[in-house]
Amino acid sequence: MDLKYPPExxxxxxxxxAFLTENLPAGWKGIGALSHDEADAFRTQWRKVLHENGYLAVNWPKEYGGGGLTPLESVVLAEEFARAGAPTGGSNDGFGIAMLGNTLLRVGTEEQKQHYLPRILSGEDLWCQGYSEPAAGSDLGNLGCRAVLDGDEWV
Incomplete structure (x- = not known):
């Protein structure tokens, strides 16, 4: 078995x-070397750089503003960002891009995609999710609410 990467x-x-060399600060030691305020400012600026260069939402299709990378390119990108100690996005991108954006791409209407995806990528909209229930709080393992299919509807 040949475990080498293909030439592409x-x-x-x-x-x-080359992108990382050109865009990371000289002497970059990783986000952990920065103070909280410096790290926050860096992430905000870095996210813009990633977006402008097609390295934000790399698995989204290009027609929705993503990078359109292949699975192999995504692996290579992750390896190189990890090697350089470079963040792959902003502090809210786990929710906005990975959770909501990918959900919209899969099941959203075209109107929803056109409205929300550009706003997620630009950072104009920040997303989160919250779960809470009486007697359970935010302990998801303790939720009691259930849905039952009643004909064509969940109740």
Whole structure:
């Protein structure tokens, strides 16, 4: 079994490395080397740089503003960002891009995609999710609410 990357993955790796060299601050030691305020400011600016260069929402289709990367390119990108200690997005992107954005791409209407996806990518809209229930609080393992299919509706 040959475990080498194909030439196109190596070429993409060089492109990502060049991007990181050009855009990370000289002497970059990772986000952990910054104070809280410095890290917050860096993430905000870095997110803009990622968005402008197609490295934000890399798995989204290009027609919705994503990078349109192949699975192999996504792996190479993750490896190189990890090697460089570079954040892959902003502090809210786990919710906005990974959770809501991917959900909209899969089951959202075209109108919802056109309205929300650009706003998520630009950082104009920040998303979160919250769960709470009487007697359970935010302990998801203790929720008691259930849905039952009644004909064509969940009740």
């Amino acid at each position: 993955a190596d070429a993409f790796r060089e492109k990502v490395r």
